[in-house]
Amino acid sequence: MRFLVSTIGSRGEAQPVTALAVQLKELGNDVKVVAPPDFEELVTGNGIDFTPVGQSLRTFSPGKLKPEDLPRLAEESVREQFRVVGQAAQGADVLVAGGALQHATRSVAESVNAHYVYASFCANTLPSPHHAPPAMLGRVPVNGTPEENLAQWEQQRMLFGHARESLNAERAELGLDPVGDIRDHIFSDAPWLAADPLLGPWPGPGELVTTGAWLTDDQRPLAEDLEAFLAGGEPPVYFGLGSMHGAQDTAHQAVEAAHKLGKRVVLQQGWADLQLADDAPDCIAIGEVNQQALFRRVAVVVHHGGAGTTTTAAAACTPQIVLPHMYDQYYWGSQVERLDIGRSAKAVTAETLAEALELADEAAKVGAQVRTDGARVAAQRLMRVGR
Template sequence: MRFLLSTIGSRGDFQPLLALGLLLREQGCDVRLCAPPDFRELAGGLPFVPIGPPLTARTPRPATQLELFASIAETVATQFATLREAGADRDVIVGCNQIQVAAPSVAELLGTRYVFADFSPVVLPSPHHAPVPLPGMPPADPSVDNRTLWQREAARRTAMWGPALNEQRVAAGLAPVEDVLGHVVTDHPVLAADPALAPWVTPADLAVTQTGAWLPADDRPLSAELTDFLAAGEPPVYFGFGSMASPRVTGAAMLEAARALGHRAIVLRGWAGLDAAGDDCLTVTETNLQALFPHVAAVVHHGGSGTTTTAALSGVPQVVVPHLYDQFYFADRVRELGIGVTHTATDSLTDSLKLALQPEVATRARSIAPSIRRVGAQTAADHLTHPPY
């Protein structure tokens, strides 16, 4: 089978898609990736088609309303053009990230099967939870039932994306769509999240297939520098905020919290270019987190689905510092499961880390680890190559 796996999200969206793509290739499938140009070097030898501008080139200031609508029209036009060419010879288009609104339309135009996948249950419509507010938007009104909130969210998405999407659809000879959210998500999406960590609650209106998280098969050894650092003392605390360009916690604050509790620190630079200096601290640019996490005392991170799952699988306590979107959900789940704590804007990072380092949290984290699935990508591959519908 010939697959196009596409996203316009951050590395947290790209990495799982890559894990799935590499596994499908091992099974003899022809796989092509489509993602922002930032990730070309990470494609693992799979054919790669860039879509849109680099994520790192985005302006840090909020867009004006006029700029927002102009960028939406440009984004949708780029999606149509890129995906139409990249998917022309494909049997299946897998689209991740709900901003990628053109993927189902392109699949319809090409007569190709379309599958939508996402990495958190709370971003899918459900009567059991409210829509996740986007950055800058107020939280959902708790006095309104969830179905009504999702209807309002669907109307908002259609008002925002519908004109640009339908302009491209009509130009391609397709009928306009009246519900952009339903068009993108479909009524049978795939949920690439671990059932123990992030369960899909039923009954629900969508026929969701929950596969487990798509974790990469990462066999890279740790660097000699990192191995030597780990061997030189007690387990350090890991700090990493991935693609958060402006983390809520500075490198200095991270090091201060670790030192206050008698721990060394490992800091991942990430997109923010974090840095911390000292003999008791090591800054790294890239490493195998699956290999590293079992050797640290705790993981302090932003609450991305991949990092949260990898830390849970490693059985180490977590301090989640959520910044946006579904990161608040994963922070809540870590707290509810007793495998870590949520750090809020009013908390002391030292106090949060101290709570996470309590023996009972470490015990709970170790007890949960065996329930985290390692075969999510394999389950997804089986679902895609042998569809039940």
């Protein structure tokens, strides 16, 4: 069977898409991944065919977007998606769209007579009266009554409308009828939720296909200098912002807070290229790393609140501090606090860090319940869809 799995998101979407592709291939299928060019090594390193789409996200800062920029960016993205996905999908039996704003995937699936599945990696990116929508364009919605939540969802629906004209023009080229509601068209009538049922449950109403989070089985060894650092003292504090363009001050505050508590620090430089203030021997700066291996050996994980990092930290039975920047990260911060396995904060202080350190027992209890088979479950179900 032939599958095309696509995303236009950051690593938080490219990583689970790759995890799904790996499982599909292990089950004997042909698989292609379409993703931004930043993730070619991630995908091909796992033995999966890769096709780039769009510009590099590493040099693109969504935090600087203005509402007036959206129509132009939407049109450019839609046309690029139709071109790339349309070419890559020839002969595919199933097309999977992983994450938001994938305007082309469903239309291309219709044009090649393939099945279509939309998968979200976080419950609050799918409409429900039981939660507010994710943070977008600097606005952080707040949970309210069901009526208030739905009103906020209706406001966000308009953001999808910027692409309507371009999407329908592309559909016309494929001989397809126009669509009116772009958001519902992308999400479909039966979206999947690829999130851990304990960490990020679907609140209802309505039934979704829930598979658990799509996690890779990362077998990469830790670098020798990192291994030596970890072995040279008590478990340190990890700080990293992944693909966020965070400020250096945030990292310096975290290091200072850790020092006040006598804790060492592992600083993951990430896309923000974070740097240590000095070369003190109780700190180490690292690049790309096997988080699954590292998080089991640190005292606290301080991070931006991406779905994958939150789930990986939880599965490692390690307390965490979430420093949300955008989109679903505020939701994950609230879930960490709900389960009492960490804290959500604007910055790291010694007090917040001390609180998180006290949550090790609860983090261990929750971590023992986090599922790691979500990608396999999804792959097996997708094969049934494609038959």
